[in-house]
Amino acid sequence: MKVVLASCSRLPNGDGDEEALVAALTRDGVDVVWQPWGSEVEADLVVLRTTWDYPDHLDEFLTWCSTVPALANPLPVVRWNIDKSYMAELASRGVAVVPTTVVLPGEEPAFPGGEFVVKPAVGAGSRGAGRFTDHAEARAHLSALGVKALVQPYQSSVDAHGETALVFFAGEYSHSFHKGPMLAQGLAEAESGLYVEERLGSIEPSSLQLELANQVLDEAASLLSLRRSDFLYARVDVVEGPDGEPLLLELELTEPSLGFKLTTEDAASRFSKVIQAAASGV
Ligand SMILES: Nc1ncnc2c1ncn2[C@@H]1O[C@H](COP(=O)(O)OP(=O)(O)O)[C@@H](O)[C@H]1O
Ligand SMILES: [Mg+2]
Incomplete structure (x- = not known):
């Protein structure tokens, strides 16, 4: 049984958190490899892990997801979940x-009173997320993003x-x-x-x-x-x-x-078992 953990070219072997998972899969006799998303994959199951550069290549990423043999989570789940709407x-x-308003590009936003957050609807790793009280600054951030965004009151x-x-x-x-x-004030770096x-x-x-x-x-x-x-x-x-x-x-x-680094090894063992069941089509 072969399982691919999908990463990205900047983090080809993950970010280090999944060592216990790789160990558990290996212990269970699974052939597990890291592979950056984007190229052809041969595996019984591809598990999306550190694919964190996709917000800049969304169409390409989703197309690649649709070509891999078996994807976790499945493509309809990914398509739905990738957009925070x-x-x-x-x-x-x-x-x-958290109260959420979706703002389309060019749309006039209705900001909540007090402090609020503006973040891209498709985003990861806090990138593009900003914390504002000033409406002009928030508007400028929205137009700089130029994509569908979410506005939420900042939860202090x-x-x-x-x-x-x-x-x-x-x-x-x-x-x-x-x-x-x-998020400090302004934009997360x-x-x-x-x-x-x-x-x-x-x-x-x-x-x-x-x-x-x-x-x-x-x-x-x-x-x-x-x-x-x-x-x-x-x-x-x-x-x-x-x-x-x-x-x-x-x-x-x-x-x-x-x-995985913040919990016991059991968590990685549990995930390994679930991955094996999915990879064998159970
Ligand atoms: N409404 C909010 N109130 C307080 N903090 C927020 C809010 N929205 C986002 N943040 C902060 O920004 C971080 C990133 O936002 P999040 O919605 O989790 O997007 P992602 O993790 O996908 O980049 C959160 O971990 C949190 O610290
Ligand atoms: Mg988050």
Whole structure:
């Protein structure tokens, strides 16, 4: 059985977080290799991992995704999830999300009062995300982006508590990790050009956070007419709302970091098993 972990030319062998996964797959007898997205692939399954340069080559990336033999997550999931407008769809299903307005290029934005965030609808690694109070600056950022964007009130709880990332494999909860705040005033700077450096740690989610994450996966699966077990991997990023209630900040079904370095080896073993089941067409 051969499994390809898809990366990008800037990070051909991943970013180091997935060593435990490679070890677990190897231990289980799987032939596992890293390969940057874009060229021809031969494998029983291609798992999207550090493909983080795709926002600049979106059409090319999706075309490549459509040509690989078997993709995780599957292409319809990736197509839906790559555009953060899904936040509005989940909100309309009654999911508690960070209030999100979608702004099309050239459209006059309605900014919330106080501090708010402007970020590209298709984006990764905090690139292009900015935190503003000044409407003229935010408008200038929107036109500099020149693409569909999201506007959200800045959740100030993030400064103190960051966000909690809940990781699921085949729809089953696996583990969580914590991410510090990413946005200073103005625009986030990505030194690597690919992603803004993250401050990560271990954390146990609250039962309310877990409940929200489960609801998010159920609603996403229902919107896509899939079972939640069809999501080979999922990461649900949750922040605290103004009243301390959990709110969805991001549902990552495309290429999330899964925080293997921040948890026990069991997580990598669990993911290995799920990958093998998918690769063998079970
Ligand atoms: N509405 C918001 N309130 C507070 N912080 C935010 C908000 N939106 C984004 N951020 C910060 O910016 C980071 C990147 O935004 P996110 O929506 O997670 O996009 P991505 O991780 O795909 O680049 C988050 O990790 C968070 O620190
Ligand atoms: Mg994020």
